Amino acid sequence: MKRKKERNGDKDQTVVLRTFTNDLDAEIAKDHLLAHGIEAFVSKDDAGGMRPHLQLTMGVRLLVLESDADRASEILDGMNVD
Numbered sequence: 001m002k003r004k005k006e007r008n009g010d011k012d013q014t015v016v017l018r019t020f021t022n023d024l025d026a027e028i029a030k031d032h033l034l035a036h037g038i039e040a041f042v043s044k045d046d047a048g049g050m051r052p053h054l055q056l057t058m059g060v061r062l063l064v065l066e067s068d069a070d071r072a073s074e075i076l077d078g079m080n081v082d
Contacts, residue, residue: 012065014041017072019059026060029076036075038068 017040020026026042033040044060064072 012067014063015066015069016061017064017069018062018076020062021059023060026062029062029079032079033064033072033075038064038072038075040064040072 018026018029020029023042023044026044030040030042041063042060043063045058
């Protein structure tokens with residue numbers, strides 16, 4: 001699985017683990033990862049909620065640290081979240 005890398009200075013970089021079509025699914029996945037001790041972030045560009053239809057075209061990204069990506073992917077695969 002190829003993941004996009006986001007620059008984060010000298011620290012462990014973040015990667016886009018999954019892209020969702022809505023923020024609810026992304027938030028559920030994020031909370032599931034947090035419950036397993038993996039820090040995760042949701043990133044979306046929907047004009048601050050004013051244009052939620054942009055989530056359909058641009059997606060809602062779930063990001064994790066690169067060092068946690070493999071474990072996070074396994075956790076979400078077990079949850080059947082896409």
